[in-house]
Amino acid sequence: MDDIPNIARVAALIGYPARATMLSALMDGRALTASELAALAGVTKQTASGHLAKLEEGGLIANVTQGRHKYFRLNGNDVATALEALMGVAATRSRTRTGPKDQTLRKARRCYDHLAGELGVFMHDRMLAKAWLTPKGEDIEFTVSGKSAMIAFGIDITSLATRRPTLVKPCLDWSMRRYHLCGSAAVGLLEQIIANGWASQQNDSRAITFTPKGEQCFREWLG
Amino acid sequence: MDDIPNIARVAALIGYPARATMLSALMDGRALTASELAALAGVTKQTASGHLAKLEEGGLIANVTQGRHKYFRLNGNDVATALEALMGVAATRSRTRTGPKDQTLRKARRCYDHLAGELGVFMHDRMLAKAWLTPKGEDIEFTVSGKSAMIAFGIDITSLATRRPTLVKPCLDWSMRRYHLCGSAAVGLLEQIIANGWASQQNDSRAITFTPKGEQCFREWLG
DNA sequence: TCCATAGTTCGGTGTGCAGCGTACCATTAT
DNA sequence: ATAATGGTACGCTGCACACCGAACTATGGA
Structure with missing residues (x-):
């Protein structure tokens, strides 16, 4: 049963508005900087930095450092697949009509x-x-x-x-x-x-x- | 961007060891009672009851009440798909070797x-x-x-x-x-x-x- | 009728963690 | 040099929520 904590860990990483927003933003396939992601998620740079470190430690994202910029991208297609699957569940469960x-x-x-x-x-x-x-x-x-x-x-x-x-x-x-x-x-x-x-x-x-x-x-x- | 909170909500429901364990247990397709799920997750009945209510409200599980028993099952194949996708991500990211x-x-x-x-x-x-x-x-x-x-x-x-x-x-x-x-x-x-x-x-x-x-x-x- | 069992409700405790302010390093521009 | 910008480290506060104990309702059996 050692796989249970793992799935909970991954889901917990996604299961927070700020991080979910960042990951969704990265779904477009582009690599974004920490500041951009912070602005998108509506949190300060420090907070975003912490989130990004956690996501990276969890293996969900990866980064490329260029000069003083740090570009983050999704770490693999399976992450994108999982996010899409969650979107599918969320979409059919939410009562908000399609805008x-x-x-x-x-x-x-x-x-x-x-x-x-x-x-x-x-x-x-x-x-x-x-x-x-x-x-x-x-x-x-x-x-x-x-x-x-x-x-x-x-x-x-x-x-x-x-x-x-x-x-x-x-x-x-x-x-x-x-x-x-x-x-x-x-x-x-x-x-x-x-x-x-x-x-x-x-x-x-x-x-x-x-x-x-x-x-x-x-x-x-x-x- | 109203879809972001939704995916976070779904992921947060999964992103907790007790609930993730319950959901994983339900992946076998059988319907289990609240007490059984409580025992599997290693929490008391009261705690399990709360978790199950949340999962149901989130649309991830559904229940059939039979007499004094309440049987829970996954609410749809897309939930199972999402869980499998998360398992895939978790499996490749975890350092624990396949036992x-x-x-x-x-x-x-x-x-x-x-x-x-x-x-x-x-x-x-x-x-x-x-x-x-x-x-x-x-x-x-x-x-x-x-x-x-x-x-x-x-x-x-x-x-x-x-x-x-x-x-x-x-x-x-x-x-x-x-x-x-x-x-x-x-x-x-x-x-x-x-x-x-x-x-x-x-x-x-x-x-x-x-x-x-x-x-x-x-x-x-x-x- | 009485008891056992399944499940829920409620109040209280503890803790994990998000978020920020401040201070700090690193890189580029002037 | 100095300034500006991107990003990180640390300490603190506050809140959300998991968890339990105790008390309660509901179903089923003796």
Whole structure:
């Protein structure tokens, strides 16, 4: 039963408004500085410093020090997955109706480093339907035509494959209850979507906002 | 940003040893009484009563009152999913090496109400390989031969389909990092496995222990 | 009817910990 | 040099809440 205290420890780290806010902010995949996180969470720098130290000791976040700045990021996709799972539970349990802000998050958002939400699920489904991806056991993998499509889209899939363990993998979406894509190729896809000017990300949110024209291009590309 | 307090609230409910122990105990899918949960968590009945009321108010558990007994169960598969995700994070972050108890859990255990662990993943993979299941978009579904196999195995798949929303669905396994099966058919499968005498469940653990012969039959059935 | 058991309510105690003020180091700018 | 900014260490205060003891209600059995 030694695993019980561990899960309690992890949950307790998340189970506090200030820390939960920080972690949620980091869900957008960017690395933020201690001061930024402090401002977001609405606490002083000292308090934030303490929280961040605890989160890091617990292995939930990691930091990169650059000069006098200390950038924090989520420590692994499994942390993001756990946070999304908790969001799913919280969302269905809360009586607060979905606001407008919630709507944009449902449509498209970052899940750590890849695209999630309605459009993320859409991309997943279409890439399977177009036979760019094919199921392989419990995972998925690129087909030959899928690899060509990635390269045509500007994603150097061969070099990506060597950099990170998983190229592409399904990831459960809390708002849709269906799968979207994660993995290094999914990271590249989101980067390219933004590079194309199809979408952009606000500074203070995980929401990915597609321009009308951008969404049209996106859907046509997958059409 | 109204979703932040919610996730913190849910996590805080889990983030306490007594409550985490109770929730973990309920992961085996059985409904337990307040006194049993109190004993498992190592607190008095009064304390447990308070915890259980909080968990219920938070929507994580639900109860069925039968006479003077009050049986508690997890309130939905998404709660189990979130708990598993937290276990995954906790497991990889903790320095404690996998003990013998851990080994049996890795081999086979209940995840809420269905089979998880090595053998659960094995069943998922084999049923796909045998073409009893086939991927359907992001989900999976039974093939004709799969349905026959289920009926032959003693699972009334047609009546199950009407009782619960999802018949069969992939569910991520924290120890294996791969998918096993959940859904009403998966519940039936585990029940039948136990009814066949292939495996049994200890009273105080989520572990499912297969008899040597039972495991052999299980593997042959899927062979 | 009386007793045993399951569970809850209430009041009180203790403690863990978030949050801040102050003071302090480290890095960059002037 | 001095100043400005990012981040940390320490001590303190206050509050939330876990936990228990005792008393209470409700169900079931003898």
